[in-house]
Amino acid sequence: MTITDKIAGHYLEILKLLGEDPQREGLKATPLRAANALLDAVEGMTMSPADVVGNVLFKTSSQGMVVVAHIQFFSTCEHHLMPFEGVVHIGYIPNGSVLGLSKIPRIVQIFARRLQIQEQLTEQIADAILTSAAALGVFVAISAKHSCMRARGVKSDGEMITTFALGKFIDNAALQDQFWNSVRATSRG
Numbered sequence: 001m002t003i004t005d006k007i008a009g010h011y012l013e014i015l016k017l018l019g020e021d022p023q024r025e026g027l028k029a030t031p032l033r034a035a036n037a038l039l040d041a042v043e044g045m046t047m048s049p050a051d052v053v054g055n056v057l058f059k060t061s062s063q064g065m066v067v068v069a070h071i072q073f074f075s076t077c078e079h080h081l082m083p084f085e086g087v088v089h090i091g092y093i094p095n096g097s098v099l100g101l102s103k104i105p106r107i108v109q110i111f112a113r114r115l116q117i118q119e120q121l122t123e124q125i126a127d128a129i130l131t132s133a134a135a136l137g138v139f140v141a142i143s144a145k146h147s148c149m150r151a152r153g154v155k156s157d158g159e160m161i162t163t164f165a166l167g168k169f170i171d172n173a174a175l176q177d178q179f180w181n182s183v184r185a186t187s188r189g
Helices: 003-017 028-043 051-052 103-110 120-135 173-187
Strands: 057-059 066-079 084-092 097-099 137-146 158-168
Touching: 003 066, 028 066, 028 120, 051 103, 051 120, 066 103, 066 137, 066 173, 084 103, 084 120, 084 173, 097 120, 103 120, 120 158, 137 173
Parallel strands: none
Antiparallel strands: 057 097, 066 084, 084 137, 137 158
């Protein structure tokens, strides 16, 4: 029996506990679909940044900030197993090399595709960019909406914003302002 089959079996039992008839037309394939969806949502648990970055760094003499803004992501709240989604903005200062552009959203996806909390996600992305790029500093900001807040409990809308700074970005208001100005500039396009 595969892990997918085992998880589907648990979803089948949950449907029964909810008083549903898992054999009715709309629910017949739901346990398997839900199992596949869950496994897709947490596929990052088996991956590391090294899996996607490899040795793809490009040499550069540039010391200017690199900003990649508005990277969309979906994640799963580890407290309620409900989705949250938003955007990630990343800035880093190169130290003789830069990451391939496509590697940055892939790093985001590795950590977003886990059972997660936003605060931890922000820090994990920053750590991975710093290490993968051997950067002099990294700043990560995430803005997200959480369905666990909107659909249960307080039932309120709102966005959570988290930031995390490493290296040259720590306590450097000028660099952080430059980062935010770059993010805002990409919003105008």
